Amino acid sequence: MIFQLVFASPNKQVFCGSIAKWYKTEGERVSYGELILDIKIERVRFRPDRPLQQATEILSQLSSSNSLKTLRASRETLYHNNIDLLLQIVSADVGFLRQICAKQSEYRDVGAVLAVFTTEANEPLDLSQPDWSQASKFRIVPNIISNDADSDIEEIESEVASLGSWLAEIQTDLERSRHRLSEIQANLNLFKFDAK
Known part of the structure; x- marks a missing residue:
C-alpha cells in the first residue's frame, strides 16, 4: 500500500517551512516513534x-x-505568529521510505507531499508519473521545538x-x-x- 507524508500544520499560523534535515534515506524502514525529518519554520515577518x-x-x-x-x-x-521554530516529524506508522519529494533546504507549503512510503520494501511504485492524491496519509506526530x-x-x-x-x-x-x-x-x- 502507498502512503504519502504530508506537511501538516501544527497550528493555524504555520503556512510553510524549509526542510532542515532528513533522518531517514530512501529505502530505509521507518518504525513507530522514529524521527523522520526536521522542518524549519520561518521567523517572524512583518506583513x-x-x-x-x-x-x-x-x-x-x-x-x-x-x-x-x-x-x-x-x-x-x-x-506572522511563529518565531524560528523547528518542527520535528516523528513516525506514528510503519513503512519504507521510497521517495523523498522535498530535498533538504527546499521550501514547501502546508499540505505539500514531502515523501512517499510503502508497506513493503519491494512494493511496485511508479515514480515516473507521481500522483499521490489517492494514497493514504502516513501517520505522524509533529513536535514543535523553539531554537532559542x-x-x-x-x-x-x-x-x-x-x-x-x-x-x-x-x-x-x-x-x-x-x-x-x-x-x-x-x-x-x-x-x-x-x-x-
Missing part, C-alpha cells in the same frame, strides 16, 4: 499586505487603552519597539489627515452657506 484600515483600528485601540497588552494583541494582525527562547524574546521586544515607532508615524499621518479633513469640511460648509 505589509495588511490594509491601513487595520493600522488605524490598532491606533484607536491604543489611544483608548494605551497598554502593552493591546499592542501585543495588535502585533498578531501585522506579523531568550533570543526570541529579545527579538520580539525589539520588533514591538519598532512596531511602536511605526504606529507613531501612522498616528502622526492620521492626525494630519484629520486636520486636512476638518479644513475641507469647513470649506464645504462655507460653500454650502454661499450657495444658499
